[in-house]
Amino acid sequence: MAWTDDRVETLKRMWGEGASASQIAKELGGVTRNAVIGKVHRLGLSNRNADDGKADAAAATPVAAKPARAPAPEPVVEPEQPAEAPAVEEEEDDDEPRTMAAVPHGTNVTSLRKPLMAGQPLPPQPSANEISPEALAKVNAVEKTAKKISLMELTERTCKWPIGDPATEKFWFCGLQTQTGKPYCEAHVSVAFQPMSSRRDRKR
DNA sequence: CCCTGATTCGC
DNA sequence: GCGAATCAGG
Numbered sequence: 357m358a359w360t361d362d363r364v365e366t367l368k369r370m371w372g373e374g375a376s377a378s379q380i381a382k383e384l385g386g387v388t389r390n391a392v393i394g395k396v397h398r399l400g401l402s403n404r405n406a407d408d409g410k411a412d413a414a415a416a417t418p419v420a421a422k423p424a425r426a427p428a429p430e431p432v433v434e435p436e437q438p439a440e441a442p443a444v445e446e447e448e449d450d451d452e453p454r455t456m457a458a459v460p461h462g463t464n465v466t467s468l469r470k471p472l473m474a475g476q477p478l479p480p481q482p483s484a485n486e487i488s489p490e491a492l493a494k495v496n497a498v499e500k501t502a503k504k505i506s507l508m509e510l511t512e513r514t515c516k517w518p519i520g521d522p523a524t525e526k527f528w529f530c531g532l533q534t535q536t537g538k539p540y541c542e543a544h545v546s547v548a549f550q551p552m553s554s555r556r557d558r559k560r
Numbered sequence: 561c562c563c564t565g566a567t568t569c570g571c
Numbered sequence: 572g573c574g575a576a577t578c579a580g581g
Contacts, residue, residue, distance in 0.1 A: 359573085376564065391574050393565060398572070402566080509581090511563060533562085 357386035359395060371396055498530065498543040505531030515541035517548070 357363070363384055370380045377396065378389035396402050499519050505528060510516055515530035516539045532541035540548050 378564080388574070389565090390576080394567095394572090394574050397566075509563090513562065 357384075364395070364399070367392060367395060368399070368401065371401060492547065494543045495547055498532065498541065502528070502530045502532060504528040515539070515544055517541070517544040 359367075366384060367380055370383060375383075376389075377392040381387050381389040381392045384392070495517075502515075502519060504519070505514060507529070509531065510529055513534050515532045515534055517530040518527065519530060520527040530541055530544060532543075534541055538545045
């Protein structure tokens with residue numbers, strides 16, 4: 357695969373949007389994340405420096421300009437952006453055979469658009485519903501052994517099932533290994549995706 | 561273990 | 572210029 361203008365453009369865009377090298381590589385296809393990183397560096401957009409070129413020689417000489425002084429705690433105001441907070445929901449393939457098993461008890465689906473900033477688009481919380489008791493028990497058991505990872509630690513292979521109250525400190529994600537492609541671990545998949553068959557084998 | 565970007569260096 | 576291998580970290 358060659359770095360066509362088109363692909364480079366995509367690379368720049370995604371990198372600018374904060375996508376990871378592997379994500380970009382996957383998007384482009386035919387390249388590895390190493391290739392992407394290598395290209396990123398060659399393009400010189402690895403790190404965005406506010407000032408480039410003829411800046412302070414002192415700042416450009418980290419080795420020599422390293423006083424054994426106390427590291428002056430400068431309030432470095434970095435315009436860092438959380439990239440995309442809603443890492444909970446994948447935006448790509450939205451054609452998953454998901455069948456909302458249970459919407460939280462009294463959740464106003466219509467009014468959880470902007471007010472809630474702590475909890476992003478959250479998957480359905482388990483509630484006493486028509487979910488197989490076994491699955492629920494399973495989940496409860498899993499929650500005890502969950503890795504309890506934070507939002508930033510979520511990856512495509514970590515269970516994104518939220519545990520606890522997003523408005524509280526006691527909030528984390530399951531974090532166990534996902535089942536494969538699924539956003540949740542096995543236990544949570546079983547409660548998140550209902551086998552939409554209520555009475556499958558009826559008369560046939 | 562999973563992941564991230566950074567760097568090196570033969571091609 | 573390219574990117575696999577490797578490094579260094581979370």
